[in-house]
Amino acid sequence: MASILITGVSTGIGNALARYHLARGDEVLAVSRNPAANIPPQEHFHFMRCDLTDIERAPAILQTLLSRTPAPVETVYLNAGRFGGAPQLATQTSMQEFNSVLALNLGAVKMVLDIMLSATPPPSTVVFSSSISALRQRAGMLSYSVSKAALNALAKIYQLENPHTFFAVLGLCNVQTTVARTIMAADERFSDLVALRQRAAVPGYIVDADSRAGHIVQVLAERHRNGLKSGEFQEIRDLLNQPLKEETRNDPIHT
Helix, strand or coil, X not given: CCEEEEECCCCHHHHHHHHHHHHCCCEEEEEECCCCCCCCCCCCEEEEECCCCCCCCHHHHHHHHHCCCXXXXXXXXXXXXXCCCCXXXXXXXXXXXXXXXXXXXXXXXXXXXXXXXXXCCCCCEEEXXXXXXXXXXXXXXXXXXXXXXXXXXXXXXXXXHCCCCEEEEEECCCECCHHHHHHCCCCCXXXXXXXXXXXXXXXXXXXXXXXXXXXXXXXXXCHHHHCCCCCCXXXXXXXXXXXXXXXXXXXXXXX
């Protein structure tokens, strides 16, 4: 039985990962602003409500959560994140909105990492929910793209400074989540995102969160075979050896 920490478990991939590991008999420690309605209280599920952007209170909440099980955490899923409002021009994105996205997608990640890497022993694996939008920017996605580009840099630096922990930096691709629905709410000013919405209407184009959670666990287990590298951004579709068409491999939908 492994001990797992997951941020952002109320919905989406974090929720699916929590249910996956619980079904496998693992000890799951979880934080998010809201509880997961579909995960009932159970012996191996330890949840605490927490706003990870509250830098005054969040560290103490996380430490309290970690104290609930004596087993050291082996794997950390840094899943919590947000896109912000509907896609908007950069000049019309307020500083408040910009900073709020970076606070969760980047600042909260650093806070959790610092606590977990200070543990004895530290986790053996840390998984970052990144996005191809960190590498290929699209109009309308300022806050999100900047946050994911900075996240990739952060992951690389932590990997260089913590060589005994494996840092998986995954682009999770086309998944049916709140982020995906927000991106696809783009208006006609953002032609790339409108085209994405049209492709997403094709049955099977977007995978469900449960399937993607299984894929994440799979690529971690097979990392010596599939070429997953610590600290390097990689698309999960490539690691799963699924053939990609050139026009779809850079779609920004993920968590």
